[in-house]
Amino acid sequence: MPSIKAPATKQAATLTVAVKCRPLTKKEQQKGRDIVQVKDDKEVTLLDPDLSKDYLDRVQNRTKERKYSFDYAFGPDCTNLDVYKTSISSKISGVVQGLNAAIFAYGSTGSGKTYTMVGTEGDSGLMVLSLHTIFDLIKSDTSSDDFEVTCSYLEVYNEVIYDLLEKSSGHLELREDPQEGIVVAGLRCIKVHSADKILELLNLGNSRRKMESTDANATSSRSHAVLEITVRRKQRNQYRNHIVCGKLALVDLAGSERASETNCRGQKLRDGANINRSLLALANCINALGKQRKKGLAYVPYRNSKLTRILKDGLSGNSQTIMIATISPANNQYHHTVNTLKYADRAKEIKTHIQTNIGTVDIHVADYQKMIDSLQIEVFRLKKELAEKESKLSVKPNEKAIDDQLSWLDVLSRETNESVQERINLQKALFELEEINLRNRIELQHLDDKITNEQAIGKDGTILQALRERRQVILDNIRDNDEAGASYQKEIEANEKHFCQLQDMIEKAISNNSNKTYLHILNQYRLLEMANTELQFEMAIRDQVIHNQREMQRNLWNLIMGLGIDERQIMKLAFEQGITIEDWTVTPLWGLSSMK
Template identity: 40%
Template sequence: MPISPEEKDNVKVVVRVRPLNKRENELKSKSVVSTNGNQIILTHPLDEKQPKTFAFDNCFNSSETTSSDQAQVFDDVGTDVVQNAFFGYNACIFAYGQTGSGKSYTMMGSPENQGIIPMLCDAIFARIETESSELTQFKVEVSYMEIYNEKVRDLLDPKSSNKRNLKVREHTILGPMVDGLSVLAVSSFEQIARLIDEGNKCRTVAATNMNTESSRSHAVFTIRLTQIVSDLQNDFSGEKVSKISLVDLAGSERAQKSGAVGKRLEEGANINKSLTTLGMVISALAERNSKKEKFVPYRDSVLTWLLKDNLGGNSRTVMIATVSPAADNYEETLSTLRYADRAKKIVNHAVINEDPNAKIIRELREEVDNLRQQITETRERQVETNELRERLAESERLIEMMNKSWEERLKETEMVYKERQKDLAEIGISLAESGIKMEKNRFYLVNLNADPSMN
């Protein structure tokens, strides 16, 4: 199958304005944000300055009478991502905004109003059902991780309760990757929804003054869609593989305003560090397209390192900027809109990913042979040898995973699920499909949250 030509494509940027919340209404804060089509107008609370106007690909305003719901946002943002995935393009959606501006609600939603992530997964399996045939088959794999205090944790690993942090490194063939991250095979939307729900229970959440359900970690949910097309006449089959990264960033906030102290203050510093680096990457990429080649500091934070392909690389990317309309949040809203305005200038270079597996397996085997040779030659230099052994173990794990049959992969996912249920039961949590299942002589602590997706 021929490789398609590279397509240049600007990052799509949309803005979502939420309604005034309970805290803002209690403060009698007035709204300083309005929209006019694809334009958003920000008025200074004291009317001291000229209103600032920004133009984006789309604006959704829930603070005015023309309310925007979850389905509207998904139709504009998610539908194209699903379409591109089935063409074989990598895609990314990431939500950015201050704490409490509606990022988690937009990405994950609630049981009554599902967000982009569950709606997109549902749409993928609905399309698989209509397009599957004897000649066209599909495989779906998922991973879910959080980046907390610049450390990566697997949200789908039953052993994640021991807070085991995973290593991030630049793989010579696969690019930035997380060593040992669970990649689970799934065959239905129900199965994927169950994994998302379990991953959300593991996310690091803590209250700040800004938002009593504040997510303190960046969450990255990745879907890998493989499309296998067969030509029986010519005894030939080819693959298209696309990776969809769905990112719910931790909230940006000022320490003085959020009331963060101690550990919360340290978290805020790490969150702001990664978001500042993200801003620097966005600025460098925006300038690179208009001027000479500019250094892009991807590796200055774990977040930007892992999103390298999605920012200026092989991906079709959407940024959702979420803002509060309250006068109290004028500075944060202005900062978010400026951030989003810069992101519009980023140009990605997306290609259709066809027939990569055979090439990747061959290159991984060559790397394994090279690493074994290097280990033999560097036995005396212990530190270097340990690093090579780690890389060798990860490459061997990847080859083993890629050589397993699809049926074996699905069985492994089911085994991981059973292991997780067993671990939860051992610490006193027994989960039934309908909720908590009570057992005799056991006591339960249940984390109920005002945001249902964080229960």
């Protein structure tokens, strides 16, 4: 029979971030040094890779050293089992109880992502350890529940989805189901009865996965792989049968890379560009989700990549999510390491909302329970109304008259205040969309110039194709943002119309009331409070715009000064034109009169 979703209580949870540092290779030990230090299993210090500082850098204390703090931090001596026991095992046990969990590894190519997720015979990876834990929990369960475990394995290669459990898989499409969320149409799900069977399927899928050798990594993953384990648990009791469904998503991301380091050409170069593009889309989603926690409403561009759509639930939906950031301690990998740590630091701000996934069978029993629930709600409502009427009878006549006069004003004032807050949130979201579109249009102009230059000099067509594909992605983003902005604008206009209607209702009610003067003064006071809130929001927006303009102005002056033009001549010309150069103190402006 069809299943019905049972109500469940949502709980807020924060995305867990762990950093794992691999040891130096023999080749790196000969050429470089270790620049990563882990302290108290939480703090990561990234040392300055450049030991030859000149005198000015030492005097001004200029350094590239960075410090970060995470939920967990693991040094080069830690094994995959240490990472699993400390940060992951507690989340895996929830999958058998109907909770969703997601584990994904992020890092540059060669930093140890695949080793961390898959592992070796001597050091099993997080995927292997998680699978053994799930089946151990099922075996040790003493209840009479029935368990069913299924698994699927896919890869995202060049923005195309393939089924790794099919010998010759075709292109698969993403679909959005109103109940299940984002699903991959046609993806094969296999029923399994042991962890060894899943490991056999995992090895089979890895043998079909796109792997290549580069100068940065002998076995570089050229695609993102997602292994999903679904555990369905059928519970029986005297009233109904429950189906509790928990999902575990294990994601091995391809590594970010630079073409100058991998020396890739042709198809490998295109693969690297697509990898970096999808990881950039993931970074934009993480940035937006971090802003959402700090500022409230924010647009999250999940549709920019198929990878971000697949990971949507794991990043912000119903899931306990753990991000494993893998880093290299080599000094020549400093720029990759600091980018990964920044990435992981932003991810700490993301919050998810988890709940147990409970379904029910035996539809006629569910109907009876629904009738009982509705009757209980009706009884509660009637009891509440009875209690309110009894309390009104006990109120003194004078107090009752005053309450009757002010109750309608309180209700309308509360609705007006909610309308103002809603408009502020909409205006804030519209402002952020406009900023994103401005950056998109700047990048679009830059790409158009680059495409024109490439066509003029007649370079390789593959580079032009990659630039055109990126241009199309930006155009799609601009179109989506424009549509969202138009929708926000319509909502703002509807909100303002509703606000005017509420004010008309208040004015009519005041004119029909005996105590007009008092009510009018009280209403004006509340309107002033709302106007003050809107004014503070507008001032904050204008301050942000002024800050952006000043930053742009400072960057322009720094660019002009960096062209080698004489500084005193620039300062003199600026003084004659009445232009103030901010953040430049080479020559005081009052001393320029002697130059004339």
